[in-house]
Amino acid sequence: MTEITVSAERLSHWFGQGETRKQALFDVSLALPRGSFTVLMGPSGSGKTTVLTLLGCLRAVQAGSVRLLGHELHGAPEPHLVALRRRLGFIFQMHNLHESLTAAQNVIMGLQVHPGVPDATARAAAAQVLGLVGLSDRIDYLPANLSGGQKQRVAVARALVGNPALVLADEPTAALDKDTAAGVVDLLKRMGAARGTTTLLVTHDNRILDRADRILTLEDGRIVKVEDRA
């Protein structure tokens, strides 16, 4: 049987209170098999980021079910959610690097959620994953001395260094040129194949679509299309 990393069943979500209360998601159901690479598309405001944050334990589930790594998120206590979040990797459009830390130190931040990792081990893990994203020669650079694409690759390295079960990426290639964007996506795909990492990637970027195993399209808070490419 296929192992499912994360699934949603009839997931609905609302923002605001009283008269401004607005439904952002309507009965969204999906299931991401282990190691799969899924793209989530849709117009601005269709609910993509909301789905990502709900699957990633960054928002409380209000209605419906999310099962992440075998655990139900609806009604789960905060310490449970914190523990689950440690098994995820997040990549956002804005790279959010610490400007006062080098590339390696930023990547090591991705390991701080795993207490007790010795410094030398953390440094070696950071160097290895920076090598995977093609930044072996930039390990000790500060973000100010890196290009936009290089900074984004550091952010990818930071998300992957803890060997997450699930990577949630929100427009990770928006700031990148064509070749760098392709490199980042290929890296995420390779990690899926090599480590069984499951990836869900929000994008408007047509260049990524042909690399997806599955493309989900959201419109007005509903999944309106599922295309299997595998």
Ligand SMILES: Nc1ncnc2c1ncn2[C@@H]1O[C@H](COP(=O)(O)OP(=O)(O)OP(=O)(O)O)[C@@H](O)[C@H]1O
């Ligand atoms: N914190 C919030 N408070 C109120 N409404 C929100 C909030 N976050 C999102 N929304 C609304 O929920 C809907 C879905 O937003 P969401 O950010 O998930 O869309 P998106 O598809 O990711 O859009 P984009 O491509 O522009 O990032 C939109 O109508 C948005 O205005």
